[in-house]
Amino acid sequence: MHRLLKRQIKKHVSREQVVPPELEKFVRAIDEAYASYDSDRVMLERSLELSSGELVEANRELREQKRELESSLTQVREMKDQMVIQEKMASLGSLTAGIAHEIKNPLNFINNFADLSRELIEEVNELLEPGAELDREELDETLGLLTENLQKIAHHGARADSIVKGMLLHSRGKAGTRVDTDVNDLVEEYLNLAYHGMRAKDTSFNVSLERNYGEDLPMIPMVPQDVSRVFLNIISNACYAANKKRETAGGDYSPTVTVTTRIDGAMIEVLISDNGTGIPKDIVDKVFNPFFTTKPPNEGTGLGLSITYDIVVEGHGGTLDLETKEGEGTTFLIKLPIQGLAANG
């Protein structure tokens, strides 16, 4: 632009012989303007180069930080997975003790009744010995006892079998399939396991159990090994709280854990209550937070309730709430939809 302008002006000036002073002043002003424009341009270009370099550098740093954050995130995820496994193993360990005790009883009956049955068969053989008159009454009595004994053996065998099944279900790590399940049966099974598990860990532990099972509850679709962990976790906490209060309560404190099941509209409600220590106001909002625990370090991972919450809400479309009064007790209210988790949930 400048050159074009200059050429035009020169052309004009060469035609005229006299250069008017205003024109010279004008040309000089334009020259100065363009000179200053040129130096500004050079400065701008130079500072652009610098910024561009800084940008490339900044970009490189950001990419590096992103890589570091991604690897940290992976590490944290792996740690969390490990801790979930640990928490499962921990609860499995105390379950094992409870289960071992639970199985002892049915096995004891099986062995005893089998032994008694052998004796009874000897008696039958004696009664049937040729020569002696057949004591029909005695024979009938003995055969009757034999029949009863075999029924009892079958009963306690089935009992032991379901205890083992329950344990296997619990230890299986894979994502479980949804099956229609009887809530009352599941609650009762894990109520017993939680109770015996706590007794096995703490020989002074003693808590009364009260049951209010609703009648005619429909079976509902659920992943039983997950929901059983919910019951096990909450019932164990209830037992712990009720038992703990014995340290400070008077002689007429009777630690009690009550379970209630009932239908409420489209949901089945399971209430687990204890008359134990209760949860202080300043902690109540935190109880479902991962890793939050009030127990001493080797007694709780702090993951139980947060996993429980996830199972109920995310896994089953239910709700989990609690009511508590410090010093008086706590009630957990679990609601599970009778229709199960919605297909598009």
Add this chain to the structure above:
Amino acid sequence: MVFVLVVDDEEDVKPLFLQRFRRELKKNLVKFDFAYSGRQALDHLNSLDDMDCVLILSDINMPGMSGLDLLKEIKSTYPALRVMMVTAYGDDDNYKKAMEYGADGFLNKPVDFSHLKKTILES
């Protein structure tokens, strides 16, 4: 004749004992009663007129009133009665507490019936 009160939350303890002691029962050497909780046991004892020769066999681990609590109650209310504790856990803590509360004997599950018979009939 020895009266024995067996306290255990497992219901099949009754047919088990009645069969194990079938001969002794037929010979009227012993009579059994069964309670399935500490509470029931105390109610039963309260209803007895004659306290002679009553031996109590109680499981330690029961929901509600534990065997040890029952032991304490019986020893304070009926000091003349003998109480033997039965346990599946077999741990020292329960043993110590039971002895502390005045238990007259301690049996491990599974119960050795020939040993038990001797103990009962020699009382």
